[in-house]
Amino acid sequence: MLMTDKEYTILHHRQAAAESALRFFTEKKIIPSSIPGPGSYRAAQAIGKYRADTLPTVMGRFNDAAKTGAGNCSEQSFIVFASLSRNPRLLPNSFVYVADLKYADHTFVVITDKGACNISGLNSLSRLSGGTLVVDPWTNDLYFPNLDIITASSLGFMHRPKTGFQFDVREICKYFEHCVCPTNRLF
Secondary structure, X not given: OOOOHHHHHHHHHHHHHHHHHHHHHHHOOOEEOOOOOOOHHHHHHHHHXXXXXXXXXXXXXXXXXXXXXXXXXXXXXXXXXXXXXXXXXXXXXXXXXXXXXXXXXXXXXEEEEOOOOOOOOEEOHHHOOOOOXXXXXXXXXXXXXXXXXXXXXXXXOOOOOOOHHHHHHHHHHHHOOEEEOOOOOOO
């Protein structure tokens, strides 16, 4: 896939913005709440205590994640969405949305070209443009699902999963169709 300088710049801006959004979870030491491992019991207890009285807005999720140090895929995706949807590097050329898988329980963020997404119905990652970027804060992963490995590697874009868990979740996201999640309750 040959890419113009402008297309490369857009993809680079998408990756840089996504990396910046994911740093929040590393810096605040926010762990995924439903992955078994160190701290998962503490995360489940904290979520049960704080989530019951909070409005389901992005800022509510942000505050809960900061207080509890944990979040599920939906909560983490809405936090990343809030960061990316207002990022000036993405605004002129990109459309950012939260995706819910139709037949699997998972939520992630997609950055794609303006006009490349059918908001009203189901979509598939394979039907989106080559410059589509998936940001999955629950697995601490970001990738271009429609760039072949040679193009991605030669341009210096992240492509290979770091863990087996990331690989498995990527395959689920590629396999199942997803719906655009309504995001009208940011604050």
